[in-house]
Amino acid sequence: MGVQVHIHRTHRVSTDGKEVVQAEGSCVGECLEHLVKQYPGMKEVLFDQKGNLRNIIEIYLNHESAYPDELKKTVNDGDEIHLTFMLAGG
Amino acid sequence: MAFLTAHEMERYDRQIRIAEIGKRGQEKLKNARVFIAGAGGLGSPISIYLAAAGVGAIRIVDRERVEASNLNRQILHWNDDIGRAKADSARATLARLNPATRTEAICDTITPENVAQLVAGCDLIVDAMDNLPTRFLLNKTAIEKNIPFFHGAVHGFEGRAMTVIPGKTACLRCMYRGPIPQETFPVIGVATAVIGSIQATEVIKWIAGIGALLENRVMVYDGLAMRFTEFRIQKNPGCDHCADAAEKG
Ligand SMILES: [Zn+2]
Numbered sequence: 582m583g584v585q586v587h588i589h590r591t592h593r594v595s596t597d598g599k600e601v602v603q604a605e606g607s608c609v610g611e612c613l614e615h616l617v618k619q620y621p622g623m624k625e626v627l628f629d630q631k632g633n634l635r636n637i638i639e640i641y642l643n644h645e646s647a648y649p650d651e652l653k654k655t656v657n658d659g660d661e662i663h664l665t666f667m668l669a670g671g
Numbered sequence: 672m673a674f675l676t677a678h679e680m681e682r683y684d685r686q687i688r689i690a691e692i693g694k695r696g697q698e699k700l701k702n703a704r705v706f707i708a709g710a711g712g713l714g715s716p717i718s719i720y721l722a723a724a725g726v727g728a729i730r731i732v733d734r735e736r737v738e739a740s741n742l743n744r745q746i747l748h749w750n751d752d753i754g755r756a757k758a759d760s761a762r763a764t765l766a767r768l769n770p771a772t773r774t775e776a777i778c779d780t781i782t783p784e785n786v787a788q789l790v791a792g793c794d795l796i797v798d799a800m801d802n803l804p805t806r807f808l809l810n811k812t813a814i815e816k817n818i819p820f821f822h823g824a825v826h827g828f829e830g831r832a833m834t835v836i837p838g839k840t841a842c843l844r845c846m847y848r849g850p851i852p853q854e855t856f857p858v859i860g861v862a863t864a865v866i867g868s869i870q871a872t873e874v875i876k877w878i879a880g881i882g883a884l885l886e887n888r889v890m891v892y893d894g895l896a897m898r899f900t901e902f903r904i905q906k907n908p909g910c911d912h913c914a915d916a917a918e919k920g
Contacts, residue, residue, distance in 0.1 A: 590829070590895065636849040646904040648846040663902070665891070668824035668831055670856035671713045671801035671863070 595622030610652030696879035709799035710761040712744040716867030744860030828894035830866035844912035
């Protein structure tokens with residue numbers, strides 16, 4: 582069953598246009614690893630060259646901010662992860 | 672406290688009829704002093720709707736001149752205004768809309784050195800900027816001055832808004848992980864219209880003391896999916912902006 586990962590519109594070029602991707606894992610980090618395994622383009626979207634989560638990326642778990650230590654947050658079957666980014670425009 | 676004139680009772684009749692606003696709420700709007708950082712895509716609907724609603728004083732700051740590429744969204748400025756300082760154009764538009772609103776339009780860059788002076792005397796700060804560093808500077812200033820901060824931002828057909836009450840709610844900096852590279856963002860005017868209107872709604876509610884504010888929650892709007900999604904956020908006890916802020920008054 583796993584978790585549903587909601588992909589931001591601008592990142593869907595990396596997921597063949599898919600808005601929601603199913604992923605498996607016991608924590609957010611593992612789910613994102615599984616996401617990257619399915620859609621390798623998401624690696625550069627989410628992580629910098631050192632493998633750290635990019636500063637601009639925001640992660641919400643079940644509609645609640647997963648900050649801080651986002652990747653370590655435990656997930657359960659049926660959970661929802663939203664990946665988005667901080668907006669700056671005005 | 673300034674009371675309403677007969678003309679004002681007529682002008683604001685339709686919103687005075689809203690039970691939550693009434694005469695009392697309208698008087699509060701008349702006595703309010705609002706700081707709007709930016710006279711661009713967000714600053715346009717924010718300032719226009721706040722002036723139309725009868726906010727007594729608006730101080731709006733923008734350092735730029737009107738360019739053709741602004742006109743898809745910055746409805747304070749029209750075609751004839753290209754090349755004009757946005758502050759001057761904003762002042763003229765708002766004066767035509769509602770001469771009773773005392774509009775101070777300042778052509779300046781908001782910096783750590785002048786921000787305290789720029790917002791002095793205002794009851795609240797509205798974030799209508801186009802870059803994150805200045806947004807954070809305004810967030811910090813609002814917390815230091817213990818006045819609310821109304822955040823909004825857009826990208827494409829999307830946008831978001833949240834309201835920061837110092838000492839009470841999470842702030843814009845609470846989820847900060849480090850600097851973000853700046854780039855020219857895509858945006859369509861209807862997105863700034865939606866988000867700016869949400870910010871102005873929050874401002875009006877806060878001034879009148881009514882409704883439920885966007886506290887500890889960010890409202891994300893996706894115009895293409897035509898969907899609003901709410902995310903909960905928590906105050907970060909280690910936040911370098913708001914950790915020490917205690918709720919006052
Ligand atoms: Zn904070």
